[in-house]
Amino acid sequence: MKTATQLSLLAMLSTLSAAAAAAESASAAGAAPNLSKWQCKLCKFEDGLSGSVEVGGAYVSDSSAKFGEYNGLGDDGGYFIGDLNARFRGKDAAYWNVDAANLGLDTRSLNVEGGRQGRYKLLLNYQELTRFVSDSAQTPFIGTGGASLTLPAGFPADTTTLMPLAGTLRQVDLETTRKELGVGASWTPARAWQYGVNFRHETREGRLGTAGAFFVNASQLIRPVDYVTDQLDASASYAGARLQAKLAYYGSSYSNSDPSLTWQNPFTAPGFPGAVAGQLALPPDNQFHQLSGTLGYQLAERTRATADIAVGRGTQDEQFLAPTLNTTLAVPALPRASLDGRVDTVNANIEVNSAVTDRLRLKAAYLYNDRDNQTPQSTYSWVTTDMFVAPSQRTNLPYSFTQDKVQLRADYKAAQRVTTSAGYDFDSVERTFQEVDTTRENTVWARLATRHVDAVDLTLKYAYSDRNVSSYQAVPGITPPENPLLRKYNMANRTRNRGELRANIAAAESVSIGIQFDASNDDYSDSAIGLTSGQEFNLGGDVTIMLSDKTSLHVFGNYQEIKSQQSGSQAYATPDWSATNKDTIKLLGVGIKHVAIKDKLEVGADYTLMQTEGVISVSTAANEPPFPNLETSRNGLKLYATYRLKDNVSLRAGYWYEHYESDDWALDGVAPATISNVLTFGQLAPQYRVHVIAMSVRYKF
């Protein structure tokens, strides 16, 4: 669809505003009250300082990276519990709020906000977050955490089984810690105007896994993470009765202290004398700057238009590494010393909404997203895994994408409790240097929402999408070529059916029930090779019951299936193998809260059971057995109690038990030397059984 057509459509819709305006009636209002009598004597305004502080301790029975993945409780032993909330209200709208949480954990945070309400605001934020990735990775490399990995005596060897691993493997934790410090301020010089600025400085440090290969011999490696990301938001905004606007700047600057990871080749490389060390490029420094504007305008009381545009530029100009560390190779000079990479982005949207009548509401929107990769193209001589100069040069392909999207929607209130809705979406994506120049997707959908005597809300929605591609051809310059029968699924012809039902039932004043069902089916019927179909089914429900004025019960559950089918060709011809993936995910949760002694003792319990199963089947003419199932299960029980000793002092106690098991055939039984040509970490699929007890005292002031 041409842009002009889309804009005409919007223009037509905006003319509806005139009719809508004519139908409007001014809202009735009585005489302004005499506020001198409104003393607010019964209002309990609170000035001064108030808040609470909580201190205590927790004990974790066992160390587990998976249990502590994001909660800061990865190691066994004792932890300090510390939380603080404080608020201050002073004269002339002066205020401060201080919130400090998890002070004894690696997830500690501090948020301070203050100023004079209605005039200016100051912000200070600090947040730590450690992610534990693995506590079972082993490596013989020396220097883990740094940019250069070397090997002890005895390397290299022809295969992993011949390597001196017994005395050289060391366990290395994979984890990263983010620390973000933010400062901000906003200023309201007049009621309708606000200016704001926010700056965030984040460091991320630690070690993660990666891998490097010399042709067919590979090693899992530990790479350093030492990143700094600075982000700045600044904005000026205006909010009038009819017109609202915002002008903003967003900037991001990312830098990595380690531009590369060098590792010594643990494998012998007969015939390639210089292939003794390799070098991986680590993420290059980059910057992104974006200006954006947002506009909202009330064309009439029933009709509103909004528009926004964001124009950005991302750059990356990190100095290139040498094509190889192999000094025996003669590699032609690089065409440039750095990429001079540049991506220009434009994201725009214009939208009109109109309640044409009391029953009919219309919406039209046009969306434009453009990633214009202006990175210069050059032709590079390159080296295959530090072993030999590749026989053919390669030119880089700076991918660009342009999306045009139109959305039309109508909502009609068919009866007091029945609303029907329907819509049409057109979505076009243009790509450069890829197999498909343009994909176009048309979607139609309908929705019915009803309310049954204030007690039952039902919503039913069905959507049908049809995506068509312009044509599919091999990308020039990419060698070797893909199977001509392949259709990459993000740019393949596709039909998609999707249905959804939701029901919210207030069965009684003390009982509420929610049910959600949705299912979808994707059909890539023109794809002989690649992803050919996908299905998803989800059924969830929850029930909340107030068993008495002292006891509440909450039960929720969810069942999900995600399936897909794909085909391949070992003969590089028509399909000669197929595979299916089926993931089943089950979740059950039960929570109960009980006031055991009014105003004194509250107790509660939460139980969660999560189970997943991944069934993978690869079918060939050889009729080989299926893969073992991928499985995980997590059982968690939390018990907690709060006992109020005095009005302002309470004791808290908690117990938490969690049991996790997993089977993953990609890891199970795979020791560092199991694969003769891949030196792996020998990681274990996570398993844990952890008990946590915690006690604390909370003082309110």
Place this chain on the structure above:
Amino acid sequence: MATRQSLARVLLALTGLVFSAVAAAQGAAAPEAPKPGLGTDYSENGADTCLVCHTEAWPYPIFPIFKTKHANRADKRTPFAGLQCEACHGPGAKHAATASKDAINSFKPTSFLSAGERNKFCLNCHQGQARIGWVGSKHEINNVACTSCHKLHLERDPVLAKAAQPEVCYKCHPKVLADFNKPSVHPVRFGVMTCSGCHSPHGSSAAALLAKPTVNQTCYTCHADKRGPFLWEHAPVAEDCTVCHVPHGSPRPVLLTKTPPLLCQQCHTVAGHPSVAYTSSGLPGGGGGGAAFLLAGGCINCHSQVHGSNHPSGVKLMR
């Protein structure tokens, strides 16, 4: 095809259920009661009129509002610097005289006022900033009220607290609660990341109410190392992170939709090792080949630079 037919049948049955419910609702309609409506006159004494009945013992806690920003009278924009309770609940003389719920804006879902009508009271002051795009946004158009998520009378609105916010969102998005309980997740379940870290609940022109204009721009706010541009880009990575990853939770590691090699083999089919069917014979003790392509990281054992490489020899994402 069988799934599609089953899906159609289930939806057909559900449609029948819905229409039955509608018919029942219309059939069961009670005789018309006096028409509810807001009054036009304000109360005589403002909050002092309201708080005579709505005392501290009222079942729904009223008084914590006096600890909130709305009750900071020195800020002349706030309700308590002006029409007090009636700034938000509407003129209250009729309600004070009749005690009728149908004479005041209760902000409850059972109110005679529609969500849109209730929201107008909030938007009178809060139309700017992130709410510029509220009208027509997915939440607004689906009749979400401001008070569906915000609790104005509590000292701390749970939806504005990092650890408590997701529970508010889960009420309408239970599938996301299930997602965040999967083995591989973004750390929302742990209380260190919020839904609003990625989504703009008050409106956004981006898909799924994302905080930035595109999926990738949203992801880069925490994963700036993936932004590039790289010398050797991996096309789907530059296009959309969700081609390979799911945002909320996955049973597969690192939020992947599938595990390698099948994940990669959906798009990589060149003659040689990418087109080979890797079966269970490649597992330890399976007696077959292909272990290097199947175990540990699978394809990633060699092609580790899947997010793009800036190495001159990183053509195959191996340097």
